[in-house]
Amino acid sequence: MLLVSNSAFNIFHFRKSLWKMLLKEGYEVIALAPADGKEQGLKDAGLRFVDLPSLQQYGNGPVSDVLLYRTLVSKYQELQPDLILHFTIKPNIYGSVAAKKVGIPSIATITGLGTTWLNGVLLRKITQMLYRYSLPASNVIVGQNAHDLESLQKIGVKANEWQLIPGSGIDVNEFAPTAPVVAASAKQFLFLGRMLIDKGLEELFNAWHQIHHLLPDAHLLLVGELDPQHPRCIPEKIWQAGIALPRVVYHDYQEDVRTYIDRSQVVLLASYREGIPRSLLESMSMGKPIIATDVPGCRELALPRKTGWRVPSRSSAALAEAMLQAYRSKPEELTQLGNNGRKLVCEGYSEAIVTQQYLEIIKELLR
Template identity: 85%
Template sequence: MKPTILLVSNSAFNILHFRKSLWRMLLHEGYDVVALAPGDGKEKLLEAAGLRFVDLPSLQQYGNGPVSDVLLYRTLVRKYRELQPDLILHFTIKPNIYGSIAAKKVDIPSIATITGLGTTWLNGVLLRKITQALYRFSLPTSNVIVGQNAHDLEALQKIGVKAKEWQLIPGSGIDMNEFAPNDLGAPYLAKHFLFLGRMLIDKGLEELFNAWHQIHHLLPDAHLHLVGELDRQHPRCIPEKIWKAGIDLPRVAYHGYQENVRKYIGRSQVVILPSYREGIPRSLLESMSMGKPIIATDVPGCRELAVPRKTGWRVPARSSAALAEAILQASRSKPEELSQLGSNGRKLVREGYSEAIVAQQYLEIIQDLLEKNKAQQ
């Protein structure tokens, strides 16, 4: 029987959607795959796919405080001893920190995946310093630290994080058959722009609304669509005043969270992500896989995908004026120019970010660790 691999994240949703290429590959190879995360309604889909699911209600995405974190660590130690996996893969910040230490405590090899340094790197000096200290203490206990872009790995190294092994794996893997081009969003049909992501201030939503405010009167046949979760519990959720003013602008439509984003991507002319920092944004990869040009910021995680005159437009972060100009340029581009940008983007995804490439990279790391661990026993 193949070894047991444990995937730990802050939600069943995260494992279901963002780790799909990984657990598909592991199941195909015959591994026993267990998901450990807070239940959120998606656990049944994981079980139907062939994973075992173990609930972890003590892992709160936005909870903070030393008492709750100590309790989480103790819970993880207990769970790891009960489940006795051969290898643990941690995703998202709290599993990466406390899960890595817990895995070391019970002598189980582990991998920490940094999917983006995000909010704690961008906002609040005290929070950033605390997080960096926790990373310096916890991440070296992992056998491998995986980053989705080179900038994040360099940033970790600069703050003094030591690693037994560094690995760069670009993203979470895109199923290019699932996210394939269609004719719903042929660029000559209409000027529809799409923002796809959580409604957070760090995603550049304020700049997007300001840009739209500047130019909507110049584009009377253009529409801006927003798809993603508006989670008021998230500490970086867009402020109510900014949100209300933004969605009240002419021809702006908010569609909420959507399980199936393909139809929204397919009906869009261009996909926009004016984020302040990313790992490798899945929303852009999915859109590029479907042949859509993109507008994104010149920040880690986005600049790798938004290649000027090749896949779309790259603009400075936090600049509404530059974002507005890029939207105007995109809206005035010829259909064949947009089609070529979209084709280039799909090619970029195929060559570097597809499901097969990412899953194979993880599989090689996993097999290597399992072999090393077996040899040491």
């Protein structure tokens, strides 16, 4: 099995459930990605790692993409895997075509259509054209939410087979509520993720600016990477103004986020679009109610009066109102929302469910 992504980090963290299952089933697993420090963890786990620096996250134009395609063809011919699993946009586009050229079956997993669907008409049209051309070369197209699959179908993408697999799989034993569960008022709100404008950080800061004086003993905690090189990184001016607000606390990327989830009462994600956000799944698995936007990938998880609050995208006022409602909720109400959320994850988004779906597709392709 060959897993291809735009970073070793992506394979190490987000595909862990998948490669753990593949290793357990007796497959040899190779990871093909740019080295970024996480490759040693993959090697220690029993994977073979092949460095591919040209498969970078942020592209440099059509010439580099043509060279990337040729490099992938060469690597696939050299490695000769039985099956290739592509993740992230460039592997899905160029890897699918390269795999077909060398006669190796492949699976393209669409983990979200966010950045390219949201930003810039020209970029969106180019990406849609590339998807229409490349994705039919894969044997199976996997989407993490139904809306993304429908969006691809609407722009004319033809598939040999469509599959809906809800996320990358959560280890519900690793992300479990602290025992005993102690009901508490909402005194700490947590945002967990990369510091990108598309995650709704500007709206979150605006909401906190509107209500922080009404929540004198509450804090807003931000945990995740701030990467100025990312094309959608939150602008410096907005970032500095946001973290300067009262009782806003920022922590950089954390290898283990469970401590931060555990000591928060409500987890927020005001994203403009998602696949299935892992930050919400992990938090719900730990029994935390959520506030999230009514967009693909989030609306499936944020069930009003059941798992938390669902608010319109790009609305600071609605987000502020939901935070106020959470703050004013009784501890037992928050506990019940959290229990419902964990039940939802266990029954629909656990790694056992996700990996079994992948395993069935893989075995069918190998047959």
